Amino acid sequence: MSIIKNNNKSLNQETLCIHAGKTKGDHKGALTTPLYQTSTFVFDSAEQGAARFAGEEEGYIYTRLGNPTTRELELKMAALEKMEDAAATATGMAAVSGAVLSFVEAGDHVIVSKAIYGCSFALFNHQFKKFGIDVTFVDMTDESQLSAALKPNTKLLFAETPINPNLVVLDLQMIGDFCQKHGVLSVVDNTFMSPILQTPVDFGIDIIIHSATKYLNGHGDVVAGIIVSSKENIGIIKSTILKDIGGTISPHDAWLILRGLKTLSVRMERHCKSAQTVAEYLNRHPMVKDVFYPGLQEHQGHKYLSSQMRGAGGVIGFEINGDLDAGRKFINSTNLFSLAVSLGDAESLIQHPASMTHSPYTQEERLAAGIGDGLIRVSIGLEHTDDIIADLEHAFATIENLNTKNN
Structure with a gap:
């Protein structure tokens, strides 16, 4: 089996949209990625099942924990965003909540752009109060407001650019530098641009999210999200919030997004x-x-x-x-x-x-x-x-x- 590597710098994004993440030699010759529409996977033996649950052997267990169709989508998006790994989610809001709640807890402080998508705003402004997470909304076009909002317990920064719906553009280099300087995890919603028009990792951003419902799919027939980051961060997200709260994507939706990405x-x-x-x-x-x-x-x-x-x-x-x-x-x-x-x-x-x-x-x-x-x-x-x-x-x-x- 051969895989086009995520870190293959010789391939342009137009090519990655079609070929990144694809496996060869294990789909009975199918050109298009098969849809693995299954809830669970069969083990060869009790020992193999135990080894997979223990993390001692690679392989699929249950579609909430991983699926071959979903995995190709994740690898493709990681390649397009020039990062190590990705996690596909059931909705764009599952991507927002998964990317943030995996790294903050009661007593932590989060800095958020004062203009963001309405449901993202509701999550930070209304729901986080239930969990004892402090949130400060600031105008992120002004670096002095970022500095003024910083607290000893600031753990994470969340932003969109361009901002929904007034298209204000934030300086990702400034935000990336600020977060790295102060040890704050940066999360940027890249939905409006897609990786074709903007790659936030170039500016030091730690985690990138998308509502895959939008440009990534492009055909108005899917609700889904994507989180892209380092292997370590994605491992934490998948093994905690996504696994335990369960906002993972269906294989059929992943398959439809793979189709859409070919023409992105x-x-x-x-x-x-x-x-x-x-x-x-x-x-x-x-x-x-x-x-x-x-x-x-x-x-x-x-x-x-x-x-x-x-x-x-x-x-x-x-x-x-x-x-x-x-x-x-x-x-x-x-x-x-x-x-x-x-x-x-x-x-x-x-x-x-x-x-x-x-x-x-x-x-x-x-x-x-x-x-x-x-x-x-x-x-x-x-x-x-x-x-x-x-x-x-x-x-x-x-x-x-x-x-x-x-x-």
């Missing part, structure tokens, strides 16, 4: 190109107050495109001139866009963060995090940009007509 590089290229065209259109539109997209020169994160990010991604935030009701009417007036949360699908999606994905925030917390009532988030899909823009134009015309009638 070409999909990300198209997402970025189309999003840039749409962002420039929105930026010129007289009914748009502000556009949040790193591909625009005036965006705060544009400077990181050459040093940290290899593309601006496929998600755009924007605010239209008008109140919350106008924003809802705009969303309801689109036809091509699917009104749905999530991102990274072939279909273009549109949603209202304040009332949907970020509703766990109070209004005061949202505004402090830079998430306004009128913010609209779109995930640009793989449709032709002429059709995407025509749909947006129709929505703008609809609310303009409604405004004219009301006046």
Whole structure:
């Protein structure tokens, strides 16, 4: 059996998307990775079963503890993120909780970016209080706020970049240096970029997570997560929180993500190109107050495109001139866009963060995090940009007509 090694520096990411993690010689000649849809694995003898449970012999025991289909996904993601190992989880939130709860306990302190995905915010702001874990939310674009938040019991830092949903870009080199200097474990959610556009390990980040539901799968038919880190860290995560709480992925979902990953590089290229065209259109539109997209020169994160990010991604935030009701009417007036949360699908999606994905925030917390009532988030899909823009134009015309009638 031969395996394309995770540390094979000669292979480009486009190639790794297809070949990394694949095994040869043990699938009866199948080109596509087989789906091992089994809950348990048969031992040759009682002695072999005991040896596997004792860790004295490699091999599979029970799918919650490991599965060949899942393992290929984990090895592929480790290769793409240029790290040693990975753990696949049942959801993106299982990846967040697994990556964090495996390393903190009652009495520890965690620093978190003040703007993150709504359910991640709820986990840190609401659930962690039950476990006696102290959390401080800070603006991570300001290094002085990181320093001010540091405590003797600070154990871990958690951040997203670009931030969901206002696309603020954080300086990963600054965050990585800060965490290494102070002995703090760093966890970064890389969902918006995928490993094609950003590899946080290059900047000293310890643990990388993804909602694999999004770009990694890319087809809107899976809910899953990925944690990528060192062998030691992944060993701890798998043998504690994932094993005992049980948020592990199903083999079928792992198989679907493996299928999606084969086209990840070409999909990300198209997402970025189309999003840039749409962002420039929105930026010129007289009914748009502000556009949040790193591909625009005036965006705060544009400077990181050459040093940290290899593309601006496929998600755009924007605010239209008008109140919350106008924003809802705009969303309801689109036809091509699917009104749905999530991102990274072939279909273009549109949603209202304040009332949907970020509703766990109070209004005061949202505004402090830079998430306004009128913010609209779109995930640009793989449709032709002429059709995407025509749909947006129709929505703008609809609310303009409604405004004219009301006046």
